[in-house]
Amino acid sequence: xxxxxxxxxxxxxxxxxxxxxxxxxxxxxxxxxxxxxxxxxxxxxxxxxxxxxxxxxxxxxxxxxxxxxxxxxxxxxxxxxxxxxxxxxxxxxxxxxxxxxxxxxxxxxxxxxxxxxxxxxxxxxxxxxxxxxxxxxxxxxxxxxxxxxxxxxxxxxxxxxxxxxxxxxxxxxxxxxxxxxxxxxxxxxxxxxxxxxxxxxxxxxxxxxxxxxxxxxxxxxxxxxxxxxxxxxxxxxxxxxxxxxxxxxxxxxxxxxxxxxxxxxxxxxxxxxxxxxxxxxxxxxxxxxxxxxxxxxxxxxxxxxxxxxxxxxxxxxxxxxxxxxxxxxxxxxxxxxxxxxxxxxxxxxxxxxxxxxxxxxxxxxxxxxxxxxxxxxxxxxxxxxxxxxxxxxxxxxxxxxxxxxxxxxxxxxxxxxxxxxxxx
Numbered sequence: 160x161x162x163x164x165x166x167x168x169x170x171x172x173x174x175x176x177x178x179x180x181x182x183x184x185x186x187x188x189x190x191x192x193x194x195x196x197x198x199x200x201x202x203x204x205x206x207x208x209x210x211x212x213x214x215x216x217x218x219x220x221x222x223x224x225x226x227x228x229x230x231x232x233x234x235x236x237x238x239x240x241x242x243x244x245x246x247x248x249x250x251x252x253x254x255x256x257x258x259x260x261x262x263x264x265x266x267x268x269x270x271x272x273x274x275x276x277x278x279x280x281x282x283x284x285x286x287x288x289x290x291x292x293x294x295x296x297x298x299x300x301x302x303x304x305x306x307x308x309x310x311x312x313x314x315x316x317x318x319x320x321x322x323x324x325x326x327x328x329x330x331x332x333x334x335x336x337x338x339x340x341x342x343x344x345x346x347x348x349x350x351x352x353x354x355x356x357x358x359x360x361x362x363x364x365x366x367x368x369x370x371x372x373x374x375x376x377x378x379x380x381x382x383x384x385x386x387x388x389x390x391x392x393x394x395x396x397x398x399x400x401x402x403x404x405x406x407x408x409x410x411x412x413x414x415x416x417x418x419x420x421x422x423x424x425x426x427x428x429x430x431x432x433x434x435x436x437x438x439x440x441x442x443x444x445x446x447x448x449x450x451x452x453x454x455x456x457x458x459x460x461x462x463x464x465x466x467x468x469x470x471x472x473x474x475x476x477x478x479x480x481x482x483x484x485x486x487x488x489x490x491x492x493x494x495x496x497x498x499x500x501x502x503x504x505x506x507x508x509x510x511x512x513x514x515x516x517x518x519x520x521x522x523x524x525x526x527x528x529x530x531x532x533x534x535x536x537x538x539x540x541x542x543x544x545x546x547x548x549x550x551x552x553x554x555x556x557x558x559x560x561x562x563x564x565x566x567x568x569x570x571x572x573x574x575x576x577x578x579x580x581x582x583x
């Protein structure tokens with residue numbers, strides 16, 4: 160197998176959007192680590208807009224010790240939703256031209272739309288040596304939507320899921336390896352008949368661990384809590400997520416609204432912004448909880464660790480996840496989570512009641528508002544156990560989730576995929 164350090168590669172990452180989010184942060188960390196390893200790294204993405212923030216400034220500012228950066232490419236027709244016209248031009252105009260210009264040795268796609276169109280374009284490309292590039296895709300989360308709502312909405316979701324299943328099956332035949340951030344992703348895709356078992360590998364999504372472990376001046380728990388207006392005895396239930404559909408902010412209000420009204424020292428801390436901000440904050444006002452819900456708005460990624468330190472528990476009642484980055488990030492600060500038991504969440508949020516010796520948090524079935532309330536009450540009533548969950552979880556994250564380990568693992572994966580491409 161090839162030694163990639165001795166053979167610098169041209170690596171092209173393709174992501175649908177470069178907004179502030181877990182999969183995008185994973186991709187940027189991969190790009191930075193690979194550039195530091197001597198590779199020529201390119202990052203392509205669709206137009207960036209809206210209140211959710213972007214990683215573009217970080218990508219543009221990045222430089223290796225010898226002054227090299229990450230070359231970015233905006234693809235004007237790359238959009239998240241199914242759009243036959245834009246998808247046609249993205250494939251035939253944007254991506255095919257990108258392959259000719261960059262001549263990548265490795266194409267690594269991220270997210271469903273970029274993964275489908277990017278793998279197809281890369282599989283059609285040829286390098287100067289006549290071989291196609293090594294083609295790799297990472298599943299950061301499922302593209303399939305939960306079946307819910309009225310009859311019409313459920314039918315629409317089933318149709319969209321069927322389209323994505325067919326498209327993912329098509330794309331799986333046009334790549335060498337498929338990486339999952341959680342074992343649950345592999346199981347879900349294979350259950351839908353997408354790809355072959357031997358194509359799948361699990362590569363944990365890497366984190367920058369040091370900022371969460373070590374607090375800088377003014378970033379310690381007490382300082383941040385004073386800054387936010389919390390009292391010493393306040394019990395802070397925090398959420399770090401886009402204010403968007405399926406992230407579970409409504410579930411927190413449904414489950415904890417009555418408790419927040421009768422427990423003046425219970426506070427919700429919402430870190431993030433998004434398209435649902437006005438609706439959610441309107442609902443907070445209607446419930447009379449304005450002084451119990453503190454919002455930070457959009458914050459730079461570098462500020463997330465300090466806000467997590469202010470929390471007593473992280474609430475992550477999301478309905479769709481690969482493996483949520485906020486859960487291991489919070490554990491690095493010693494804060495355990497209460498989370499919905501979806502997708503790969505259980506691989507890092509190990510339920511403390513079901514598994515007392517290895518627990519790192521509490522798991523709740525999606526939509527189980529009484530269960531969510533009970534789990535948060537358990538965290539409040541068991542401060543010593545809560546601290547133990549955080550400490551145990553920190554050790555697990557340090558072992559499996561560092562960015563350096565992820566980049567090392569990707570080097571091994573790329574070497575395997577290059578061998579596969581050259582044998583074809």
